[in-house]
Amino acid sequence: MSTIKEALARRIPARREEIVNLIREYGDTVISQVTVKQAYGGMRGVKGLVCDTSLVDPYKGLMIRGIPIDELADRTAEEIFFLLVVGELPNDEELATLKQNLFARSEVPDYVWKVLKDMPHTAHPMDMLVTAIAILEEQSVFRRRYDEGMKKEEYWEAALEDSLDLLAKLPALAAGVYRIRYEKGDLILPDPKLDWAGNFAHMLGNDDPEFADLMRLYMVLHSDHEGGNVSAFTAHVVASALSDPYYAVSAGLSGLAGPLHGLANQECLKFVLGVMDRFGGAPTPEQMEEYTWEVLNSGRVVPGYGHAVLRATDPRFKAFHAFGMKHFPDDPVFKTVDVGFQVIPKVLQKHGKAANPWPNVDAGSGSILHHYGITEMRYYTVLFSVSRAMGITSQLITSRAMMEPITRPKSVSTEWIKQQVGSSAGQEKKTTV
Numbered sequence: 001m002s003t004i005k006e007a008l009a010r011r012i013p014a015r016r017e018e019i020v021n022l023i024r025e026y027g028d029t030v031i032s033q034v035t036v037k038q039a040y041g042g043m044r045g046v047k048g049l050v051c052d053t054s055l056v057d058p059y060k061g062l063m064i065r066g067i068p069i070d071e072l073a074d075r076t077a078e079e080i081f082f083l084l085v086v087g088e089l090p091n092d093e094e095l096a097t098l099k100q101n102l103f104a105r106s107e108v109p110d111y112v113w114k115v116l117k118d119m120p121h122t123a124h125p126m127d128m129l130v131t132a133i134a135i136l137e138e139q140s141v142f143r144r145r146y147d148e149g150m151k152k153e154e155y156w157e158a159a160l161e162d163s164l165d166l167l168a169k170l171p172a173l174a175a176g177v178y179r180i181r182y183e184k185g186d187l188i189l190p191d192p193k194l195d196w197a198g199n200f201a202h203m204l205g206n207d208d209p210e211f212a213d214l215m216r217l218y219m220v221l222h223s224d225h226e227g228g229n230v231s232a233f234t235a236h237v238v239a240s241a242l243s244d245p246y247y248a249v250s251a252g253l254s255g256l257a258g259p260l261h262g263l264a265n266q267e268c269l270k271f272v273l274g275v276m277d278r279f280g281g282a283p284t285p286e287q288m289e290e291y292t293w294e295v296l297n298s299g300r301v302v303p304g305y306g307h308a309v310l311r312a313t314d315p316r317f318k319a320f321h322a323f324g325m326k327h328f329p330d331d332p333v334f335k336t337v338d339v340g341f342q343v344i345p346k347v348l349q350k351h352g353k354a355a356n357p358w359p360n361v362d363a364g365s366g367s368i369l370h371h372y373g374i375t376e377m378r379y380y381t382v383l384f385s386v387s388r389a390m391g392i393t394s395q396l397i398t399s400r401a402m403m404e405p406i407t408r409p410k411s412v413s414t415e416w417i418k419q420q421v422g423s424s425a426g427q428e429k430k431t432t433v
């Protein structure tokens with residue numbers, strides 16, 4: 001049976017050679033420049049990082065290995081993971097093998113459940129998930145093999161092992177976080193007949209086939225978003241020190257837990273329910289406009305809108321919106337999201353600050369989960385995390401396969417910048433970097 005490991009192993013030599021040749025022939029060619037604004041502004045737009053799993057076009061949005069995300073919306077998570085890692089979709093045999101492989105690794109050790117059950121009832125679900133991943137590190141094949149003297153050429157194999165082990169356990173772990181944190185009853189065992197995302201839906205405690213379809217879509221849409229987003233970049237840096245995938249994924253997901261990144265999905269539902277609470281149901285466009293201005297005038301951001309790279313409506317938002325339109329267009333929470341979509345971009349344009357006034361992936365996902373009874377909004381970023389772990393691990397497997405070095409950009413001081421720009425304050429005191 002052909003495995004994901006064999007499929008990747010076949011492709012690695014040519015890819016390594018391609019990169020070696022690129023560096024040999026064009027190593028000194030300039031591909032980006034950095035302005036003072038970028039150095040102080042989150043390195044926005046600086047091209048100093050390679051990510052081959054996916055790319056975000058400002059106008060078309062996410063493309064996984066060159067395929068636009070809307071063309072992948074009907075695929076399973078297993079197909080997406082294979083595509084991310086290998087670069088091509090799996091054939092039937094490869095897919096069946098990957099599904100079996102993941103199921104065989106899915107059991108979560110008892111000590112993890114004990115820790116999760118001992119955590120305070122007030123713990124944030126993301127805190128629980130990140131803790132669970134961090135304590136699974138005890139099982140790392142990468143760390144054990146490194147201690148035994150593993151060769152650099154083989155790092156990717158151990159990274160893949162750990163990634164498969166972790167991904168296999170994530171649906172059970174995340175469903176367990178939900179059931180423990182919200183006292184939903186006993187943990188539910190996985191069903192070997194179900195796919196990865198279908199099993200996640202089942203272990204959450206919802207066997208409605210429509211909910212399983214939503215989970216499949218959810219897992220595909222959040223899987224990856226090139227290399228510069230906070231969680232992917234964090235994990236990339238951590239893994240570049242040869243910290244194993246458990247450390248890297250828990251670090252990356254700690255970044256996803258920030259309200260400007262993945263936690264925005266929790267904040268979005270809070271915003272939507274806040275409008276509904278104020279106006280006693282789905283608002284009129286005028287009421288939505290009034291509420292949005294209040295949020296902006298209080299100095300807060302409108303969650304679910306804006307993006308560091310995108311300059312158009314996120315195709316992932318469009319896919320969720322289409323799902324809601326198909327299954328429950330009259331749900332008041334979904335309708336509120338829809339009114340927001342009509343109104344908020346115009347308000348943000350008038351406000352004049354956000355470079356991108358359009359909705360991102362988080363703007364509508366919570367309303368859909370709410371419809372299917374997942375109303376605990378603090379849980380939403382855990383769902384995002386389960387999916388994003390595919391992108392993070394596929395990026396770090398690729399990095400180890402390409403034998404990338406430790407990440408270590410040069411930082412500079414404000415004094416140094418003042419000297420570079422010739423500011424009088426800087427010339428008074430010459431410093432070296």
Ligand code: NMX
Binds near residue numbers: 300304308
């Ligand atoms: N509401 C209000 N103000 C905004 C928004 C928004 N949705 N988006 C950007 N701005 C402001 C931003 O705070 C900044 O203000 P200031 O100069 O006072 O610091 C200004 O507009 C320029 O920011 P941009 O260059 O447009 O955005 P940037 O690339 O720095 O940040 C986000 C991108 C996504 C962090 C930002 O748009 C934001 O905070 N959006 C709301 C939170 C959100 O939806 N995050 C989820 C992103 C997707 N994800 O899942 O990770």
Ligand code: MLT
Binds near residue numbers: 225229261308309360
């Ligand atoms: C993501 O999916 O990671 C977000 O859209 C944020 C980003 O790409 O910066």
